[in-house]
Amino acid sequence: MRVTVLVLATLFLINGTLHAGAPVAPPGATFFDNFSSGSLDTSKWTASNWGAPGGGTFVPSYLDFSSGMLRIKVTQTYNSSGGITSVGGELQSKNALGFGAYEWVIRASSTSSTPTGSGVAVSGQISSGFVFVNKSQTEIDSPEIEGQNPGTLWWTTWAGLTTKQSTSSQAAFAPEAGFHSYKCVWTSTSIKFYVDGVLVSTHTGVVPQTPALAMINHWGTNSTGWGGLATPNITRYMFVRSFSFIPLSQLSTNPPPPPPGNPAPTVTSIAPGSGPLSGGTAVTITGTGFLSGARVSLGGTGGDERGGKQQHQDHGDDGGACGWRGERRGHQHGWPKWNFAERLHIRSRDRRLHCLRTR
Numbered sequence: 001m002r003v004t005v006l007v008l009a010t011l012f013l014i015n016g017t018l019h020a021g022a023p024v025a026p027p028g029a030t031f032f033d034n035f036s037s038g039s040l041d042t043s044k045w046t047a048s049n050w051g052a053p054g055g056g057t058f059v060p061s062y063l064d065f066s067s068g069m070l071r072i073k074v075t076q077t078y079n080s081s082g083g084i085t086s087v088g089g090e091l092q093s094k095n096a097l098g099f100g101a102y103e104w105v106i107r108a109s110s111t112s113s114t115p116t117g118s119g120v121a122v123s124g125q126i127s128s129g130f131v132f133v134n135k136s137q138t139e140i141d142s143p144e145i146e147g148q149n150p151g152t153l154w155w156t157t158w159a160g161l162t163t164k165q166s167t168s169s170q171a172a173f174a175p176e177a178g179f180h181s182y183k184c185v186w187t188s189t190s191i192k193f194y195v196d197g198v199l200v201s202t203h204t205g206v207v208p209q210t211p212a213l214a215m216i217n218h219w220g221t222n223s224t225g226w227g228g229l230a231t232p233n234i235t236r237y238m239f240v241r242s243f244s245f246i247p248l249s250q251l252s253t254n255p256p257p258p259p260p261g262n263p264a265p266t267v268t269s270i271a272p273g274s275g276p277l278s279g280g281t282a283v284t285i286t287g288t289g290f291l292s293g294a295r296v297s298l299g300g301t302g303g304d305e306r307g308g309k310q311q312h313q314d315h316g317d318d319g320g321a322c323g324w325r326g327e328r329r330g331h332q333h334g335w336p337k338w339n340f341a342e343r344l345h346i347r348s349r350d351r352r353l354h355c356l357r358t359r
Contacts, residue, residue: 049084
């Protein structure tokens with residue numbers, strides 16, 4: 001009897017941990033969308049249908065929801081005069097929001113047309129989650145990610161067109177290669193910016209005060225500076241897994257989760273896909289972000305089984321990452337060596353347990 005490991009289900013990195021399935025609203029959120037309904041929720045959002053920065057346009061048809069999330073396309077082509085025509089997409093919330101925590105889970109612009117496919121960043125676009133109203137009376141870029149410098153995250157706050165504060169941070173990952181959480185916490189005196197739950201920048205010099213719209217956009221550029229020169233005839237895609245807003249009044253009773261441990265790796269393939277129940281088959285796992293000393297186990301049936309089966313201890317340091325399987329902190333669970341090839345467990349150097357469902 002042979003057990004086949006099926007292709008990995010769609011997986012998403014949120015706050016440093018890979019998850020399967022649609023995310024849910026965080027505690028205290030008054031605005032949330034995981035874009036999983038298959039179409040735009042027009043009670044929450046307006047799709048832009050007008051000019052974009054840099055001389056391009058936004059069109060609603062470049063928004064797609066068929067992958068169970070939001071996908072925003074950008075195209076760049078030569079026009080009849082030899083110039084560049086850029087087309088992208090944008091969403092803005094129906095209602096203005098105020099002080100609080102704004103969080104976008106995004107895979108930045110790449111050439112991949114699927115959420116987990118292989119793709120690269122190319123010059124000539126900006127992907128961003130931000131807050132905006134009335135010609136930058138309030139604008140909070142959280143962050144903006146350029147096509148030609150995708151590893152640099154730009155955090156900018158505006159209080160009018162001429163008053164701004166801008167900082168940048170270098171991502172410890174490739175933003176175009178996978179999903180990450182980008183968050184700003186806006187109060188009357190400061191704006192704090194987080195990546196995967198880790199504070200990376202704080203602004204106190206320019207803090208706008210006017211309630212504003214939550215926005216998401218992906219638009220084309222053709223500049224030797226901002227965004228980079230255009231890359232004609234190469235379609236690129238930005239994916240948005242979710243957006244949430246928690247009012248400031250709710251943050252004291254629903255504090256953000258603690259910073260995660262080492263981010264989970266990205267798994268692209270497992271070979272071979274099957275093996276005997278007796279075990280002993282060498283398995284090659286291909287991907288990125290693996291740490292030296294990480295432990296990997298295949299399979300899992302849950303429960304507190306012993307009887308000579310291989311076991312590992314869930315110390316609770318994963319914050320309940322295996323909770324969907326019925327375990328609790330401090331509970332042991334075991335599995336035969338490749339009996340039920342149901343899950344892939346990866347424990348990184350900081351002992352954080354990542355559980356990836358494979359069927």
